[in-house]
Amino acid sequence: MKRDFEVLSALLDGETNEFETRRVLRDLDTLNESDLDTLARWQLTRDVMHGQAVRPVPSSFNARLSEALAAESAPARRSGLVGGFARVAVAASVAAATVVGWQYWSGPSGSSVSSGAPQNTLAANDQRMSRPFGDLSLVSQSARGGASTAPVQVNAAQPRVNAMLMRHSEFAARHSGQGMMPYARLVSMDARNGAR
Amino acid sequence: MLRTLAFGLTLIAPLPALLLAPPASAQEAPAATLLQSMSEASRQLNYKGRFLYQFGAEVSTMEVSHAIFDDHQYQRLTHLDGRLVEVLRRGPELVCLHSNGTLTRISDANGSPLEFQDRLASAIPSQYNVLLDGDGRVAGRPTLRVRVAPLDNHRYGYRLWLDDESKLLLKSEMVDGNGLALERVEFVTLDLNPGLQRSDFDVPETHSERALENVASSRPGNFVIEAQWLPGGFEAVDQDWRRVDTVADPVAAQSYSDGLATFTVFAEATDGASPEEGVSRVGPTVAISRHTQNGPVTFLMTLVGEIPQPTAERVMQSIQVSTAQ
Numbered sequence: 096m097k098r099d100f101e102v103l104s105a106l107l108d109g110e111t112n113e114f115e116t117r118r119v120l121r122d123l124d125t126l127n128e129s130d131l132d133t134l135a136r137w138q139l140t141r142d143v144m145h146g147q148a149v150r151p152v153p154s155s156f157n158a159r160l161s162e163a164l165a166a167e168s169a170p171a172r173r174s175g176l177v178g179g180f181a182r183v184a185v186a187a188s189v190a191a192a193t194v195v196g197w198q199y200w201s202g203p204s205g206s207s208v209s210s211g212a213p214q215n216t217l218a219a220n221d222q223r224m225s226r227p228f229g230d231l232s233l234v235s236q237s238a239r240g241g242a243s244t245a246p247v248q249v250n251a252a253q254p255r256v257n258a259m260l261m262r263h264s265e266f267a268a269r270h271s272g273q274g275m276m277p278y279a280r281l282v283s284m285d286a287r288n289g290a291r
Numbered sequence: 292m293l294r295t296l297a298f299g300l301t302l303i304a305p306l307p308a309l310l311l312a313p314p315a316s317a318q319e320a321p322a323a324t325l326l327q328s329m330s331e332a333s334r335q336l337n338y339k340g341r342f343l344y345q346f347g348a349e350v351s352t353m354e355v356s357h358a359i360f361d362d363h364q365y366q367r368l369t370h371l372d373g374r375l376v377e378v379l380r381r382g383p384e385l386v387c388l389h390s391n392g393t394l395t396r397i398s399d400a401n402g403s404p405l406e407f408q409d410r411l412a413s414a415i416p417s418q419y420n421v422l423l424d425g426d427g428r429v430a431g432r433p434t435l436r437v438r439v440a441p442l443d444n445h446r447y448g449y450r451l452w453l454d455d456e457s458k459l460l461l462k463s464e465m466v467d468g469n470g471l472a473l474e475r476v477e478f479v480t481l482d483l484n485p486g487l488q489r490s491d492f493d494v495p496e497t498h499s500e501r502a503l504e505n506v507a508s509s510r511p512g513n514f515v516i517e518a519q520w521l522p523g524g525f526e527a528v529d530q531d532w533r534r535v536d537t538v539a540d541p542v543a544a545q546s547y548s549d550g551l552a553t554f555t556v557f558a559e560a561t562d563g564a565s566p567e568e569g570v571s572r573v574g575p576t577v578a579i580s581r582h583t584q585n586g587p588v589t590f591l592m593t594l595v596g597e598i599p600q601p602t603a604e605r606v607m608q609s610i611q612v613s614t615a616q
């Protein structure tokens with residue numbers, strides 16, 4: 096199991112070769128609940144480490160996926176081999192999307208709200224989106240680039256966000272013991288907002 | 292197995308007692324004292340300097356001036372490259388000149404941070420391990436290095452370089468659990484006799500100004516923010532209830548601190564249609580917004596702070612907002 100975790104970890108870091116990737120995605124199907132939890136935590140950790148906007152995959156996602164797969168494959172099952180393979184293929188493709196594409200679905204832009212099926216099925220009880228706080232841009236987003244991740248302009252909300260950052264900086268300056276550090280953070284964020 | 296362990300312990304036990312304990316206790320005290328000196332120096336000295344502020348691949352240059360007039364702190368922090376942004380502290384008033392040319396004022400009748408005995412000055416939070424870490428050189432000045440390591444994963448660690456002479460913080464890195472720096476501040480020049488005047492802290496003129504007014508907290512309808520779960524060492528510290536001028540709805544704030552890290556939870560009433568929910572990170576700062584329902588009222592809660600995102604999410608799950616009667 097330990098070795099499998101190593102490979103999983105490598106997969107999350109994009110360090111597996113094609114053969115390993117396929118094998119890991121196939122074996123994902125056999126993971127028990129606690130292993131899946133571990134995987135979700137790793138994915139979250141990895142995203143946080145890479146400074147990406149994240150949210151955890153809803154814990155019920157895997158269960159719902161399994162249910163959907165079971166419902167789908169049961170009537171269509173002809174032989175163990177073919178049925179099993181199809182099941183693996185679907186599971187693998189969805190798992191790959193989970194690993195690679197979750198942020199795209201939960202997206203930083205408003206489009207994710209209206210993006211039909213994935214949003215409805217995956218996040219019915221968790222409507223939070225991963226997207227910039229007010230007008231702030233994220234390190235990860237500037238690094239990722241591309242039109243699909245362009246931060247949303249919420250100029251109307253800017254005074255509100257500025258006010259919050261100011262109040263937080265004021266509190267932090269009183270209690271962090273680090274002098275002007277919280278204000279430096281505030282100035283940097285404000286300047287970055289203005290630059291965009 | 293147990294016997295081996297016991298044997299191992301008897302072998303090892305005298306070692307820390309003999310070798311580690313004396314230096315550790317001798318070292319811990321100065322390290323803790325150093326942090327207190329750092330905190331006091333930043334509030335009480337007159338200085339002017341320029342520094343780099345960096346997070347991720349982004350670097351900004353800033354200038355800071357700090358002086359005491361009539362027992363009040365005056366501080367000016369100016370963004371030197373790109374857009375002009377300034378933060379000014381003038382005694383009890385905090386003024387921010389935003390990048391769009393507008394200006395926001397916050398006045399706190401409770402006084403300036405100088406009057407606030409911050410927790411760090413009284414005790415080093417027990418959730419951190421503070422160690423002297425040799426010496427170094429920053430802005431051409433000899434420094435002492437201090438490492439502040441968190442003992443759990445609910446807060447970040449710090450690497451601090453304190454000026455030998457003044458104990459001012461000359462370089463600071465906030466580091467995550469993997470030792471990666473999330474944010475770095477480094478002075479390149481420092482003048483401890485800058486000869487600053489009051490006029491050096493004049494508020495710039497702008498076309499648009501707004502104030503973050505304090506709404507009397509005794510007013511009925513004030514929101515009460517309560518966290519059912521907090522990471523160890525964090526305590527509710529400050530709260531207020533403000534609105535932008537008289538037009539906007541008031542927003543309640545409650546801040547929590549462990550003596551080094553701080554986060555603030557804001558609550559405002561919303562019609563529920565607001566699309567403001569989300570998670571965002573900028574350098575070490577995380578911001579999370581989500582809606583919560585309490586009776587007929589929908590609140591939008593926003594957490595802003597320098598804590599790891601999973602911790603922030605967990606705190607957010609435990610926040611309850613109610614309306615004071």
